[in-house]
Amino acid sequence: MAELDINLAKLTGSPGKASWAQVHEFAPDDEEKLKLRGRLVAVIATTSQKSEAPPDPEGLDNVVAGRELLTRFHEEYFGSTEKTAFNALNDSVERVISEFSETWGDVEIAAASIVNGVIYTACGGGGQAAVFRNGMLAKILVSKDNGPVSASGHPKEGDIFLLGTKKVFSSLSEGVIKAALESSGINEAVESLAPAVHSREEAGNFGLVLVEFSKTQAIFARPDKEFEPEEKTTLERKEIFDKETKDRPASFFQKQANKLTSIFSKRTGEKKIYVRQRGEDEFNVQKRKVTVSIGSILVVLLVVSIGFGVRQKMVRDERARYEDRLKQAQHEFEEAQGLYTLDPERARELFRNAERLVYQIKDEGVEDSELDNLIALLEESEGQVLGEYTIESDLFLDLSILTDGFKADDVVASDGKLYVLDRDGKKVVEIEIETKKTEIVAGPDQVKEAKGVAAYSDRVFVLSDGNIYEVADERELAVEGEWEGDVLISAYAGNFYVLDRGTSKVYRYAGADGGFGSKQDWLTAGTEPDLSNIFDWTIDGSIWFLSETGKVFKFTKGNQDTLSFADIIPQLSRPTAIYTNEELKFVYLMEKETGRIVVVDKEGNYQAQYFSDKIKEARGMVVSEEVGKIIIVTEERLYSINISHKLE
Numbered sequence: 001m002a003e004l005d006i007n008l009a010k011l012t013g014s015p016g017k018a019s020w021a022q023v024h025e026f027a028p029d030d031e032e033k034l035k036l037r038g039r040l041v042a043v044i045a046t047t048s049q050k051s052e053a054p055p056d057p058e059g060l061d062n063v064v065a066g067r068e069l070l071t072r073f074h075e076e077y078f079g080s081t082e083k084t085a086f087n088a089l090n091d092s093v094e095r096v097i098s099e100f101s102e103t104w105g106d107v108e109i110a111a112a113s114i115v116n117g118v119i120y121t122a123c124g125g126g127g128q129a130a131v132f133r134n135g136m137l138a139k140i141l142v143s144k145d146n147g148p149v150s151a152s153g154h155p156k157e158g159d160i161f162l163l164g165t166k167k168v169f170s171s172l173s174e175g176v177i178k179a180a181l182e183s184s185g186i187n188e189a190v191e192s193l194a195p196a197v198h199s200r201e202e203a204g205n206f207g208l209v210l211v212e213f214s215k216t217q218a219i220f221a222r223p224d225k226e227f228e229p230e231e232k233t234t235l236e237r238k239e240i241f242d243k244e245t246k247d248r249p250a251s252f253f254q255k256q257a258n259k260l261t262s263i264f265s266k267r268t269g270e271k272k273i274y275v276r277q278r279g280e281d282e283f284n285v286q287k288r289k290v291t292v293s294i295g296s297i298l299v300v301l302l303v304v305s306i307g308f309g310v311r312q313k314m315v316r317d318e319r320a321r322y323e324d325r326l327k328q329a330q331h332e333f334e335e336a337q338g339l340y341t342l343d344p345e346r347a348r349e350l351f352r353n354a355e356r357l358v359y360q361i362k363d364e365g366v367e368d369s370e371l372d373n374l375i376a377l378l379e380e381s382e383g384q385v386l387g388e389y390t391i392e393s394d395l396f397l398d399l400s401i402l403t404d405g406f407k408a409d410d411v412v413a414s415d416g417k418l419y420v421l422d423r424d425g426k427k428v429v430e431i432e433i434e435t436k437k438t439e440i441v442a443g444p445d446q447v448k449e450a451k452g453v454a455a456y457s458d459r460v461f462v463l464s465d466g467n468i469y470e471v472a473d474e475r476e477l478a479v480e481g482e483w484e485g486d487v488l489i490s491a492y493a494g495n496f497y498v499l500d501r502g503t504s505k506v507y508r509y510a511g512a513d514g515g516f517g518s519k520q521d522w523l524t525a526g527t528e529p530d531l532s533n534i535f536d537w538t539i540d541g542s543i544w545f546l547s548e549t550g551k552v553f554k555f556t557k558g559n560q561d562t563l564s565f566a567d568i569i570p571q572l573s574r575p576t577a578i579y580t581n582e583e584l585k586f587v588y589l590m591e592k593e594t595g596r597i598v599v600v601d602k603e604g605n606y607q608a609q610y611f612s613d614k615i616k617e618a619r620g621m622v623v624s625e626e627v628g629k630i631i632i633v634t635e636e637r638l639y640s641i642n643i644s645h646k647l648e
Contacts, residue, residue: 016204
């Protein structure tokens with residue numbers, strides 16, 4: 001097969017304190033050795049893993065050591081021509097890595113030799129080789145620590161072979177490399193990749209060489225002596241021409257010329273008569289016609305090629321407008337996927353920036369399959385990286401079929417059961433979360449004008465007539481009202497808690513002999529928070545207060561804790577319900593206006609958020625992490641949302 005031209009482009013990182021990389025390229029002057037060993041291209045890198053005798057900070061030791069390693073590799077490959085080029089390259093890689101890794105640490109080599117139109121490749125120590133062909137990028141060799149790997153093949157016109165260290169393929173994604181190679185030549189590709197390399201720390205062992213194969217351009221030389229036909233008469237020359245044209249098949253251009261001549265003749269409807277100058281013969285006339293036809297065809301082809309070139313340039317210019325941003329978005333998306341378990345906050349930051357870039361490009365009207373694929377990947381990964389889940393809520397229970405006209409006003413939970421209060425209907429319904437078994441546990445005689453409900457371990461309480469009553473078979477006074485303004489009630493660990501919003505006091509009634517003792521101030525002396533705007537609260541040992549201003553306060557053992565919510569996007573503006581208990585790992589905040597439930601840990605760190613249109617209708621919520629459900633209560637129905645964030 002015909003030889004192809006070879007062009008190279010190189011990219012290496014700056015030598016570091018413990019690592020360096022170098023690209024080596026050589027073709028021997030000796031014709032015989034060139035024929036047997038060909039042109040050698042190699043990427044060599046080392047990374048020190050040992051504490052003794054580290055390279056100096058200025059990198060001079062790296063340079064000297066690198067020359068020594070390159071010299072040794074050069075000697076191994078070109079020193080003897082007894083072996084085949086394939087075996088010599090493989091053995092050289094194996095021997096040099098073995099000799100130098102004992103004292104230098106990790107040694108990587110990715111090498112190729114081009115011999116008589118064949119490319120031989122060998123990689124060791126982590127070095128890799130890939131090929132870019134017809135718009136596709138494929139790795140052909142990935143070496144490990146257990147010896148070199150080798151391959152050979154015939155390159156095709158337009159192929160680009162990549163030889164690189166493992167740092168190259170771990171730092172640059174396949175999409176970034178492919179985009180750089182598609183957009184322009186290898187030199188421009190290296191220029192576009194260079195900023196991403198030089199901006200990285202510890203990039204000393206980054207080494208990459210691009211080997212491009214292109215078609216050899218043939219150059220035709222003018223002959224030393226013009227062809228001079230023997231002198232013949234006009235008649236003889238015509239006989240020769242007639243014989244040659246009769247015996248010789250028509251060429252492509254001749255056929256095209258004949259077609260053009262036929263077309264012109266039909267259009268004019270007449271025959272042309274030409275008068276030759278003296279001495280002109282049939283052969284020269286025919287040759288002139290062919291020449292004119294060929295010229296016409298070449299002009300058409302030139303116009304078409306110019307048009308195609310202009311179109312290609314427009315496509316390249318259009319892609320250049322957004323290509324860097326698309327590459328950045330791809331890189332940040334891939335980095336976010338790798339970091340979300342190690343550094344969730346940084347992963348979310350990278351992910352959102354990638355989202356911002358791709359939707360910015362999309363809003364500019366760009367149509368690009370690579371952009372569309374990235375948008376699809378981002379949408380699929382929102383839950384995994386951002387902890388954002390947009391879902392359809394499942395119907396958990398239709399309350400209207402339990403009893404005519406039942407409308408939910410408040411909901412609480414205890415020991416795997418829900419208790420839903422209907423103020424106007426004067427009823428409390430009990431629902432087992434796991435089985436959905438339902439029962440009316442209190443009717444109009446017990447509930448009367450109830451303003452709130454609380455429950456603890458199968459005991460149900462309502463706030464009515466300024467007092468707290470336990471409702472079961474009968475209505476029994478549990479806590480006599482000793483407060484001044486509107487109150488919120490809650491039961492926890494066998495005790496009863498009352499928030500008096502009029503005085504900003506929290507009272508605790510300790511459980512005793514099936515009843516409750518006298519009230520005690522739960523807040524420590526001197527702690528005087530403004531609790532007048534609190535409209536929801538929940539207890540897990542600490543007390544969490546939700547204010548009408550949207551702020552959340554946490555108190556433990558009567559004292560206020562420092563609490564701030566981190567990394568919630570968008571920030572909470574007006575949450576309408578809060579829920580946790582001693583069995584839950586997380587705190588759940590509902591915001592009806594945005595139709596979402598935000599999940600934080602008990603230090604306020606963001607974990608996840610759930611979006612559903614049903615949340616905008618909710619009147620309350622409870623959560624069972626054991627069952628894996630968030631249950632929201634609307635006027636007539638209960639809906640469930642499956643918990644998707646990690647509970648470990």
